[in-house]
């Protein structure tokens with residue numbers, strides 16, 4: 035029987051907790067908090083809170099307010115709890131639960147929040163519009179929600195593997211093909227009942243000076259190019275990708291060569307007129323308000 039999204043997420047993230055923060059994620063989480071600006075006394079719901087990067091930053095800002103983090107991964111939450119002794123925040127609680135089923139989380143019953151954050155996770159859901167619709171009822175009237183999705187050319191090989199998985203009916207555990215342009219995020223946020231939705235393009239890896247304002251791109255047509263690959267790189271990149279845990283099923287002997295062929299075709303299609311496959315360092319970041 036096929037595994038569920040929540041089962042896939044646990045398999046992928048349980049073993050990543052200890053090393054997760056050795057990445058761009060702490061800086062990116064800080065930028066999300068700087069953008070949404072939790073205020074003293076506010077109550078924040080941090081969905082897919084992982085190791086608590088957004089939760090702890092938000093807890094400093096809200097002071098006497100509170101932060102409620104929800105995540106499905108024991109490994110990620112264990113790391114979040116480990117940090118508690120470092121931060122000693124009185125106002126952060128973590129719950130292990132699927133954020134696709136918030137209605138069955140007793141700690142949220144009857145509660146509404148000033149701010150909902152979901153950092154680096156919406157692309158993990160096959161039906162992101164449906165999950166957003168489930169979250170918005172937990173926002174107070176006038177409350178704000180912030181969420182990001184990757185640019186379609188951010189880690190181009192990952193999105194091509196998603197196409198390969200779909201073509202060969204061996205799905206990969208992310209759903210980035212839902213977001214090919216900024217309007218795709220805007221549309222599902224509005225359909226979920228959010229207003230005054232604004233989507234911006236920003237760098238995910240960050241700038242050397244670490245400043246948020248330098249990560250925000252002036253327009254969608256001016257993304258930050260991170261890397262250029264050659265068409266001839268397809269084979270070595272395919273090998274690297276299928277050696278990773280989430281994609282190793284594409285390397286099973288019965289489909290490996292088929293998968294390689296589809297990857298090569300899609301990689302070639304992704305090349306620009308100069309024959310280069312571009313990697314963009316970018317995410318679409320959306321903020322919206324509940325009426």
Ligand SMILES: C[S@@+](CC[C@H](N)C(=O)[O-])C[C@H]1O[C@@H](n2cnc3c(N)ncnc32)[C@H](O)[C@@H]1O
Nearest residue numbers: 043047082083084105106107110132133153155
């Ligand atoms: C890339 S991490 C992001 C963690 C954190 N928000 C951050 O920015 O560092 C994605 C997180 O989504 C969580 N996740 C994925 N599917 C989930 C689900 N159905 N319910 C709750 N958490 C989920 C994973 O366990 C993981 O911690």
